[in-house]
Amino acid sequence: MTLATIRDVAKKAGVSVATVSRVINDSGYVGQDTRKKVKQAIEELNYSPNEVARSLYQRKSKLIGLLIPDISNPFFPLLARGAEDHMRSRGYQAILGNVQEDPEIFSEYLKTFNKNNVAGVLSAVNTPAISDYAEPLVIVDRVTDKTEYSVFSNDYQGGMLAAKAILQGRPKNILVVAGPQAIKRSQDRIAGIESILSRQPIAYKIIHTNSFQIADAEKMAFKIFEDYPEIDSVIAPNDIHALAILKQGLLLGKKIPQELQVIGYDDIPMTRLSSPTLSTIHQSTYRLGWLGAKLLIDLIEDRNISDKKIMLPVRLVAGDTIRK
Amino acid sequence: MTLATIRDVAKKAGVSVATVSRVINDSGYVGQDTRKKVKQAIEELNYSPNEVARSLYQRKSKLIGLLIPDISNPFFPLLARGAEDHMRSRGYQAILGNVQEDPEIFSEYLKTFNKNNVAGVLSAVNTPAISDYAEPLVIVDRVTDKTEYSVFSNDYQGGMLAAKAILQGRPKNILVVAGPQAIKRSQDRIAGIESILSRQPIAYKIIHTNSFQIADAEKMAFKIFEDYPEIDSVIAPNDIHALAILKQGLLLGKKIPQELQVIGYDDIPMTRLSSPTLSTIHQSTYRLGWLGAKLLIDLIEDRNISDKKIMLPVRLVAGDTIRK
DNA sequence: ATTCAACATGTAACCGGATACACATTAAGG
DNA sequence: CCTTAATGTGTATCCGGTTACATGTTGAAT
Missing domain, CATH: 3.40.50.2300 (Response regulator)
Incomplete structure (x- = not known):
């Protein structure tokens, strides 16, 4: 069975697609009982809006490009994990880009991200070329003086x-x-x-x-x-x-x-x-990713940003390889 | 400046959008000089087709859902890296799903993948619920008897x-x-x-x-x-x-x-x-991911699949923690 | 009774590609 | 010279949402 569309829902509920859309997005006016009918139809059809169609019209998806120098370096999985956890909580998804410090692959990914209407890019990689990039962009870890939005350790x-x-x-x-x-x-x-x-x-x-x-x-x-x-x-x-x-x-x-x-x-x-x-x-690696994602999504959603550059404290973990 | 669309290219080349589309996709008949004109227009406008629009019509994107139990477990980054390397070489992108062994998050991701018209799912996680999943699906590592397409170690x-x-x-x-x-x-x-x-x-x-x-x-x-x-x-x-x-x-x-x-x-x-x-x-972890991605994309693209279940050999790495 | 804002809903256009179909044009075969 | 297949190109529709705009109520204020 193919997935239900907004028109299926509209038909079932006896309303127009516009009304269904209003119910889904909580926008505009919708009457009490109409809302109820629509919700019921959505329920019955197990409808869930297609993200691709939405992205096309909005020219912006719920996807975020995540650029990592090398995931097999154990520093980055934690960062990615923090980023992803926050993204998920805000309804976003990460598209993974493993760049391997290669500027070719790097710009290839930026292009692909654009073609997919990503909402923004979270990058743990940095090259001079990145400043040309127009989408909301947050750099974690690999900060330079030019970076506008960033999260990094002290x-x-x-x-x-x-x-x-x-x-x-x-x-x-x-x-x-x-x-x-x-x-x-x-x-x-x-x-x-x-x-x-x-x-x-x-x-x-x-x-x-x-x-x-x-x-x-x-x-x-x-x-x-x-x-x-x-x-x-x-x-x-x-x-x-x-x-x-x-x-x-x-x-x-x-x-x-x-x-x-x-x-x-x-x-x-x-x-x-x-x-x-x-x-x-x-280093608070998980937090680095988490806060990076937060900063980026705040940027995407036009929220108030109290701090464009976030510096996290570090601390000594005294093991057994230094003399006391 | 907003990105050029296929209509911009058509106008510039003095042809219809259908012709441009034919040139891009190498489909149908296109005359020699028309093709040249179109290519030039594409060049000049730095045009690159929007993946979202394409996905909408095809009901299938170039995105692949990648489900991982926990990227911060050092086994999986290598697997992810192998998977991603192959995907990139075939023009696909990974959407990351870190599932943390939680069936809730698991099915939440499957849903999101669907909403994004993913072409298929590569999963290093397994739950009974996964068999309901309709898209092309390859399981790596966490195989059960029920899995149809899989890559795993001996x-x-x-x-x-x-x-x-x-x-x-x-x-x-x-x-x-x-x-x-x-x-x-x-x-x-x-x-x-x-x-x-x-x-x-x-x-x-x-x-x-x-x-x-x-x-x-x-x-x-x-x-x-x-x-x-x-x-x-x-x-x-x-x-x-x-x-x-x-x-x-x-x-x-x-x-x-x-x-x-x-x-x-x-x-x-x-x-x-x-x-x-x-x-x-x-274990050939990188290869596990790489071959998993290959199997999946072969499946997506309807290629001949010689082996639905691929078992990789393992070998002893003799270190210094066993007696010789 | 009239006016106007707030509320409620529908119609149609739009996002940017892909493609079915119609309509030429050209070349080959009888 | 006519028929037919192969080639080349354009028009219009579709994919599944969102939203500008039009239209129609209702009720409170004048």
Whole structure:
């Protein structure tokens, strides 16, 4: 049996389609008993309005494009989950776009989103091209100075917390592994770290990594101990790198945290299962997604927006990989 | 500037909308120079057909509903990624549905998918209610006997491999932690495990868990060593549980793998970063998603389908948590 | 009694494509 | 030269909603 249409309902209730539409959308005037009749017809036919037809006329659907650099990076599923939970509660759906840091795929997705009349885009990816995009747009995590609407963590504070935690363990040689230099988040993080470290007489070195892939983190971890055998403390750019470094340290027979301190960033769920438990800086990843979705939908629905840029606090999760 | 429509293109090229449509879709007859004129107009206007309008007429969109029990479980992002990669290559998009094992949300999503004229549904979730669903449907992973189109791993073989690997380490007391009894995958796994273990004189015990949440895995791991202090080998239902058990074992001061063997299941990416490296049974998770999407789209597009039920092989990934 | 606003409902156009059908035109075959 | 099939193009309708506008009540205020 094919799905009932608004005309079927209208016929059954003995009214016009306009009236049925008014009942569905609670718009305009509808008499008491007419409303009742229509509701009954809807009930009996198990009618539910077709979203595609609605989208066509409104030129706006209930779909939201969700751009993620890489869902197989464990940071993003939580973000996606938060975003999706909020969207569902407001009657929206996410169209998934896994961009893999590829600008081609990125703009391909933006195009597809447009063809589908998405109501807006929530992006955890950023490229200069994104500013051309006309739809309501909220950036989470990968913020730049140009982004108008965004939700992100206080990375300066995060950097400070990580540095302080490491300093507490009286380190002799600190290595800071930083994320891509081009990303503002990384810059803030480094600024936070240096604001603390530079006041101390302790030697530290900063190196950069451009990949958050596990395989690359493993290679990096290997290389670190070759290039800097004397280090006893590492501030990692995320938990993946931290775990890789931790593992490599253990393989080299180092006592954790006595001979090697490691602190990660993000607090992805798996850190709880590492041995020893990784110390890390907690980001409210789920909330990042949730608030991003909220901000976007508020924007879409023209609500009052109290804050275009939302910065979330981070906190230290003291595990067993830093000295107390 | 608003997007160009097919009528704009028709006007610019001096032809009718039907002709433009024929050019776009390569259908019917179009003259050589007419085709050229139309293509040029499309180019100049940067026209790209509106997917919503097309969906409305066809009663079928280029969207595919993707149902996942929980994306924050690290098994599923890889699956989603495989599915999405294939979909994109065939011109389809995934609408994300995170179901959290809740039948309410599940059917809510199916409804929304329908309202959006999805072309089909790819589901890593299964409930009896799903058989009512009319659209093309492919189930990945969570297969039952009733599922018509499906892609899944050879869990019987997986169970055998895990049991054999554990046996090689000359265990004295084996504990098998199994997934939910209701899920056929778990049953097959157990059958495979028992087909090996039952031929040996070694004592083993099977217990069940119903959750794959990290917190629950931690509780379970704690309980295991209280209830069965004598065990020296554990076959876990997935890597999360395995890692939790491994960690708890280490906390209790057990030598790995001398005093405690652990084998997981799935081979989620993070296992590579565990210390010691977890031994596990590898599932081709990405391929599961990829092939699921392929099967579904073949179904949608009425292609020849050589195999309605695709079973993928698994293999042992020998880490450092089993004795050789 | 007249006027006007609030209420109630229907008609028809519109959103942007796809396509059935009608109507040429051309070329091939008898 | 005529018939017929293949080719090329346009007109109008449909998909399933939303809404501008027209029309018709009803009741309160003047």
